[in-house]
Amino acid sequence: MINWFKYSAPSTFYPLAGKLIPVFWTLAALLGAIGLYISFFVAPTDAQQGEGYRIIFIHVPASWMSMFIYCIMAFWSLLGLTFNTRLSGMMTRALAPTGALFAFLSLWTGALWGKPMWGAWWVWDARLTSELILFFLYIGFMALQAAIDDPRRADRAGALLSLVGVVNVPIIYFSVKWWNTLHQGASVSLTKSPSMATTMLWGMLTMALAFWAYTIAVALMRARTIMLEREGNTEWVQHLPDVKEAA
Amino acid sequence: MQWNNASEFFAMGGYGFYVWGSFGLCTLAMIAEPLLVCQRRKRAIKQIQNQLN
Structure with a gap:
């Protein structure tokens, strides 16, 4: 069995993450290129929305990521509160800005899609409003972390906030079922076959995988930076080749 | 492919x-x-180096 606790020590996690980052950047670039190619050159014109529907290829993956990332933050928070490991707080912190970015992109692309199709940049519909709340939760998490000086206390406070806030994720997901929303229902679900052309579906899934790889790469980069910031006075950081090299 | 030329592509x-x-x-x-x-x-790296020197 793998000793997971060994990898939860920043000193072992740091070099491991360093090896993984280029792998995920390569994956992100490859999948992104294929995804964009499908989005613009393979997927056919939509019968109702013409070429305007192509926003779906980033809108849906960005929205998915904004929800997934929050769930992963809640997962790390739970681990952090249970095992009191330093890594979990660092990972939660490393993920938050990327999650906020995807929540923002989801709202932004949604507005640019809503205007030509619905005639409004924004409506106070359950789906849109709950996604906006998710964006505020990310901002709130980051503000809370920045406001508390002691990193370990900030970690615990942030962990509580992300665990409480995670209740919003199923609300976003099911909002189109529970309420009458202007936002359309799910085109892809776990229980039914998707209600869209297969090429469109493949484009969306490829873009979603590219966003996954991007998220992992950038979150690992940020986690490593947080380790340097927090553990700058420890032996293992001071002996890192990264720190010694440029000196 | 649904585009005949570049301007059609950019016009979407x-x-x-x-x-x-x-x-x-x-x-x-x-x-x-x-x-x-x-x-x-x-x-972050700069700061650690300053601290060491």
């Missing part, structure tokens, strides 16, 4: 502003974010 059937506004900002953001992290990393 009249939805150019909305489609390129979405894809454009996404691309910019996903280039800017890793660059900002790189900057933060360099700052």
